[in-house]
Amino acid sequence: MAGRLVPEQGLAPEQGHGPEQGLAPEQGHASEQRLAPTPSHTVGPFYGYALPFPDGGEMAPAGHPGALTLHGYVYDGEGAPVPDALIELWQAGPDGSLAGAGGSMRRDPVTGGFLGRNGVDFTGFGRIATDADGHWTARTLPPGGPAAPAAPYISVCVHARGLLHHLFTRVYFPGNAEANAADPLLASLDPARRETLVATAGSPPGTYRFDIRLQGEGETVFLEFR
DSSP: OOOOOOOOOOOOOOTTOOSSTTOOOOTTOOOOOOOOOOOOOOOSOOTTTTSOOTTTTBOSOTTOTTOEEEEEEEEOTTSOBOTTOEEEEEEOOTTSOOOOOSOTTOBOTTTOOBOOOOSSOOOSEEEEEOOTTSEEEEEEOOOOOOSTTOOOEEEEEEEOTTOSSOEEEEEEOGGGHHHHHHOHHHHTSOHHHHGGGBOEEOSSTTEEEOOEEOSSTTOOOOBOOO
């Protein structure tokens, strides 16, 4: 579950301490000095500063005929969009391979600047910042199936303000109904909770929506790795 911001408590005034060091207060008079509460502040770090990179959500090579679009919103416990979350995607290739390829974030060896993806290799990794509406979009390839009985999925890591620890979840796809029914993780959940891990098919074909709810009604199932 998401962390909750708690204002720091102010310091209580010291009892019996006069306005000058070493001097006792006059008899019958309590110190009138009061300390104001320390202002609350947002839990850092601020992931949107250095971690996002251009085309971080363009995981599929441009023009690839098998590409799909995966998008969604990140909501907090009150149902408000989170405009500064960071989503990371990790997945197998269409052949089920986890080897991936280098090149998600290539650098110019001379200037150190960003060169972009090479437009040919599928790396299996994406990093996308949500926009002002809490929305994120990735263009990727369908994940291949791992060893049975597990169904194909995309691993998701969520960073956001107020989270002391990032969160892990998964995206499964509705077109794999038979494999999803046999998947050990999905089978261990009641139907309502299971639905939070399955994307919704949209229009045009090949478009899927996956919303992430950090708390409250419809909270996404998050995973703990031990």
